[in-house]
Amino acid sequence: xxxxxxxxxxxxxxxxxxxxxxxxxxxxxxxxxxxxxxxxxxxxxxxxxxxxxxxxxxxxxxxxxxxxxxxxxxxxxxxxxxxxxxxxxxxxxxxxxxxxxxxxxxxxxxxxxxxxxxxxxxxxxxxxxxxxxxxxxxxxxxxxxxxxxxxxxxxxxxxxxxxxxxxxxxxxxxxxxxxxxxxxxxxxxxxxxxxxxxxxxxxxxxxxxxxxxxxxxxxxxxxxxxxxxxxxxxxxxxxxxxxxxxxxxxxxxxxxxxxxxxxxxxxxxxxxxxxxxxxxxxxxxxxxxxxxxxxxxxxxxxxxxxxxxxxxxxxxxxxxxxxxxxxxxxxxxxxxxxxxxxxxxxxxxxxxxxxxxxxxxxxxxxxxxxxxxxxxxxxxxxxxxxxxxxxxxxxxxxxxxxxxxxxxxxxxxxxxxxxxxxxxxxxxxxxxxxxxxxxxxxxxxxxxxxxxxxxxxxxxxxxxxxxxxxxxxxxxxxxxxxxxxxxxxxxxxxxxxxxxxxxxxxxxxxxxxxxxxxxxxxxxxxxxxxxxxxxxxxxxxxxxxxxxxxxxxxxxxxxxxxxxxxxxxxxxxxxxxxxxxxxxxxxxxxxxxxxxxxxxxxxxxxxxxxxxxxxxxxxxxxxxxxxxxxxxxxxxxxxxxxxxxxxxxxxxxxxxxxxxxxxxxxxxxxx
Amino acid sequence: xxxxxxxxxxxxxxxxxxxxxxxxxxxxxxxxxxxxxxxxxxxxxxxxxxxxxxxxxxxxxxxxxxxxxxxxxxxxxxxxxxxxxxxxxxxxxxxxxxxxxxxxxxxxxxxxxxxxxxxxxxxxxxxxxxxxxxxxxxxxxxxxxxxxxxxxxxxxxxxxxxxxxxxxxxxxxxxxxxxxxxxxxx
Numbered sequence: 001x002x003x004x005x006x007x008x009x010x011x012x013x014x015x016x017x018x019x020x021x022x023x024x025x026x027x028x029x030x031x032x033x034x035x036x037x038x039x040x041x042x043x044x045x046x047x048x049x050x051x052x053x054x055x056x057x058x059x060x061x062x063x064x065x066x067x068x069x070x071x072x073x074x075x076x077x078x079x080x081x082x083x084x085x086x087x088x089x090x091x092x093x094x095x096x097x098x099x100x101x102x103x104x105x106x107x108x109x110x111x112x113x114x115x116x117x118x119x120x121x122x123x124x125x126x127x128x129x130x131x132x133x134x135x136x137x138x139x140x141x142x143x144x145x146x147x148x149x150x151x152x153x154x155x156x157x158x159x160x161x162x163x164x165x166x167x168x169x170x171x172x173x174x175x176x177x178x179x180x181x182x183x184x185x186x187x188x189x190x191x192x193x194x195x196x197x198x199x200x201x202x203x204x205x206x207x208x209x210x211x212x213x214x215x216x217x218x219x220x221x222x223x224x225x226x227x228x229x230x231x232x233x234x235x236x237x238x239x240x241x242x243x244x245x246x247x248x249x250x251x252x253x254x255x256x257x258x259x260x261x262x263x264x265x266x267x268x269x270x271x272x273x274x275x276x277x278x279x280x281x282x283x284x285x286x287x288x289x290x291x292x293x294x295x296x297x298x299x300x301x302x303x304x305x306x307x308x309x310x311x312x313x314x315x316x317x318x319x320x321x322x323x324x325x326x327x328x329x330x331x332x333x334x335x336x337x338x339x340x341x342x343x344x345x346x347x348x349x350x351x352x353x354x355x356x357x358x359x360x361x362x363x364x365x366x367x368x369x370x371x372x373x374x375x376x377x378x379x380x381x382x383x384x385x386x387x388x389x390x391x392x393x394x395x396x397x398x399x400x401x402x403x404x405x406x407x408x409x410x411x412x413x414x415x416x417x418x419x420x421x422x423x424x425x426x427x428x429x430x431x432x433x434x435x436x437x438x439x440x441x442x443x444x445x446x447x448x449x450x451x452x453x454x455x456x457x458x459x460x461x462x463x464x465x466x467x468x469x470x471x472x473x474x475x476x477x478x479x480x481x482x483x484x485x486x487x488x489x490x491x492x493x494x495x496x497x498x499x500x501x502x503x504x505x506x507x508x509x510x511x512x513x514x515x516x517x518x519x520x521x522x523x524x525x526x527x528x529x530x531x532x533x534x535x536x537x538x539x540x541x542x543x544x545x546x547x548x549x550x551x552x553x554x555x556x557x558x559x560x561x562x563x564x565x566x567x568x569x570x571x572x573x574x575x576x577x578x579x580x581x582x583x584x585x586x587x588x589x590x591x592x593x594x595x596x597x598x599x600x601x602x603x604x605x606x607x608x609x610x611x612x613x614x615x616x617x618x619x620x621x622x623x624x625x626x627x628x629x630x631x632x633x634x635x636x637x638x639x640x641x642x643x644x645x646x647x648x649x650x651x652x653x654x655x656x657x658x659x660x661x662x663x664x665x666x667x668x669x670x671x
Numbered sequence: 672x673x674x675x676x677x678x679x680x681x682x683x684x685x686x687x688x689x690x691x692x693x694x695x696x697x698x699x700x701x702x703x704x705x706x707x708x709x710x711x712x713x714x715x716x717x718x719x720x721x722x723x724x725x726x727x728x729x730x731x732x733x734x735x736x737x738x739x740x741x742x743x744x745x746x747x748x749x750x751x752x753x754x755x756x757x758x759x760x761x762x763x764x765x766x767x768x769x770x771x772x773x774x775x776x777x778x779x780x781x782x783x784x785x786x787x788x789x790x791x792x793x794x795x796x797x798x799x800x801x802x803x804x805x806x807x808x809x810x811x812x813x814x815x816x817x818x819x820x821x822x823x824x825x826x827x828x829x830x831x832x833x834x835x836x837x838x839x840x841x842x843x844x845x846x847x848x849x850x851x852x853x854x855x856x857x
Contacts, residue, residue, distance in 0.1 A: 034709065034710070034712070034713040034748075034752060035713065035716065035752050035755035035756050037713060037717075038717070039714070039717045039721070039846075039847070039850055040850070042710055042713050042714055042717065042827065043826060043827065043828065043850065044826065045710055045826065045827070046825050046826060047705075047706050047707040047710060047822065047825055047826065047827060048705075048706060048825070049822055049825040057822060057823065057824070057825070058822075059705055059707065059822065061705050151825075306853075310854060358809060358810075361787060361808075361809050361810040409787075409809075411785075412742070412783070412784030412785045412787060413784070413785075444744060444746060494705075
């Protein structure tokens with residue numbers, strides 16, 4: 001059917017191959033290359049490690065999980081525009097966009113109306129998911145400019161044994177660039193399709209007395225797709241389903257960090273405004289006043305110290321704020337449009353202490369405690385004119401947890417990792433989540449991992465308070481946490497120096513799933529309940545290869561099958577098959593690279609049980625440093641073959657048209 | 672849907688085959704246990720440039736012998752590196768060893784992970800030998816080893832024993848000592 005896509009991909013592969021033949025001698029990565037390097041050179045070379053899986057740095061092969069790492073270099077060379085782009089290229093992940101928010105899913109879980117709270121997002125170890133919706137905000141409401149990311153660690157599987165809430169299907173930790181990495185000023189300007197502009201200014205430095213500073217700010221403005229079609233509204237009374245000029249988006253961001261020895265203070269702020277073209281929640285189609293504003297801000301003070309006994313201590317204090325505001329244009333009985341406002345302002349303090357060190361030569365122990373005081377969740381819901389206060393409240397919530405983990409080296413090639421965490425919430429009570437893993441390396445090139453873990457997701461404020469179609473709130477303060485038990489086996493094999501593979505099989509048993517269920521008394525009214533037991537099983541396979549001439553890439557396939565105990569329940573937005581291909585081709589040298597991506601998402605159900613078609617996407621990005629390291633150019637074409645595709649969404653419309661072919665040009669200059 | 676998946680598998684196979692069989696693709700060598708060991712092999716070779724052995728232990732025309740004691744994590748990388756260097760600098764020979772007696776005939780001894788339990792005893796046996804001992808094992812420096820590899824901020828680093836003095840039998844250059852880091856730093 002889409003034969004031209006395949007022909008083109010094969011042509012790209014062939015082209016890459018021809019380049020390989022022409023340039024096979026330019027970049028030899030074997031012993032020959034290493035032999036010429038000095039100690040200083042060797043100390044600059046990076047190896048695959050991960051901090052997030054066990055809360056201390058370890059080799060990816062020894063981590064008690066299946067791990068992916070995305071580096072700053074890949075972000076530049078593949079031309080990722082936002083965090084959703086980055087995650088869509090990662091094995092087993094998919095981000096769904098309803099033209100208001102992006103929702104991140106993995107392993108078959110990304111139900112519409114779920115807000116993606118089953119994956120924990122950390123920035124430099126600080127929790128970003130808000131307690132109001134639990135969202136992993138990954139588009140323009142994302143706290144960071146992608147350019148400030150040094151590396152992203154994606155750890156699959158249950159992480160509640162160390163991290164508590166939200167670490168249900170995985171933990172994503174973003175490690176930001178440091179002042180010394182910038183070593184001066186950096187300016188970036190971007191122009192793209194849909195009248196999209198972005199500008200960024202960053203400054204970073206390390207002074208001779210060891211004080212390190214990074215400051216960065218950026219602005220974004222996009223007109224969006226100004227002609228979107230929604231078949232559900234294809235009626236002369238609703239503009240024939242055409243939403244024109246209703247996809248506007250603006251955002252601004254600030255990020256800063258100052259550090260001296262073990263002390264650091266860092267903070268981020270994002271303010272995003274998005275016009276919503278979908279007339280969701282029964283609002284008036286075509287009204288430009290359906291707009292959502294999201295503000296997130298945080299500040300963290302951190303102290304890290306290594307005690308004389310070689311034990312490391314980390315103490316962290318933080319303040320976070322999340323503000324949400326949305327205006328919904330509704331038609332009243334007289335036919336006039338009334339603006340209905342929904343406001344939420346959540347603020348919380350957090351405190352955390354963590355100790356990590358060795359006991360004897362076999363044990364590496366990590367223990368810690370965390371406390372969170374969500375001291376204000378100001379919620380207001382009213383009609384503007386005539387003014388009518390529908391609901392207002394300002395509750396507060398507290399929670400705390402303690403955790404311990406022991407990594408025991410039973411044999412040089414056999415590692416046992418056991419741990420657990422106890423959390424106590426003033427809402428639903430206590431939850432204990434253990435984790436155990438065995439990592440065994442029978443041969444130099446083989447790693448086998450057996451993992452067992454439990455994790456939970458606490459009900460968020462929205463789930464405890466929301467009831468659709470009525471003015472009643474505070475409907476379900478006694479909602480329980482949803483829980484998952486995961487069994488996973490991982491086989492990682494280095495078949496050759498140039499080929500690494502990973503094969504994963506998992507089973508997730510979810511109970512007390514928090515789901516949107518019809519009220520028995522009033523079928524038009526919906527609220528959240530602990531409903532349903534769900535089992536997800538799947539496998540993932542990934543190939544990572546790199547040729548001596550620098551051509552490198554990875555290909556992955558993920559299968560997930562989710563079955564609900566209640567056969568009548570539709571498990572929506574759960575594609576069975578995800579396939580990804582990332583290929584990076586140096587054009588003569590590393591100064592010029594072509595980054596190619598292909599992604600496949602199989603068909604999935606919409607919330608009404610209808611089918612959303614499968615799709616293939618291809619992206620290409622040309623990256624160049626024509627005048628040395630201080631100037632970078634990037635030209636990307638996204639959705640190269642202009643595929644028409646949709647993402648599922650909650651309610652009406654339950655499918656949302658996505659962007660066709662688009663381009664982006666970016667220039668980065670360092671001073 | 673299935674035809675597309677089928678095509679995806681075919682494409683994957685073509686790409687894998689392409690990577691494997693074409694020029695510039697295959698490297699015919701036994702790989703190191705993980706990428707960090709290829710780097711550590713290069714570190715070991717570099718250490719030969721920053722250490723001085725007494726003339727009695729290493730005559731000026733003799734090659735530097737690196738012994739790998741225990742389960743070799745370097746694959747063939749260490750040998751390959753030693754061959755690549757030939758000519759420019761003092762030749763290096765890599766040998767597998769199994770006993771303290773064999774270890775004493777080497778200039779550098781890498782103690783592998785499977786010997787961690789016995790490392791105290793082995794290091795004691797080498798205490799007065801002119802041998803530079805290197806390992807990845809925890810507790811290696813405390814047990815009397817000289818250099819321990821570490822991984823910090825996804826880079827390979829090395830720490831040295833605090834008891835190294837100018838009258839140690841194998842003398843390390845000041846440059847090497849400057850590049851060394853402390854164990855367990857963030």
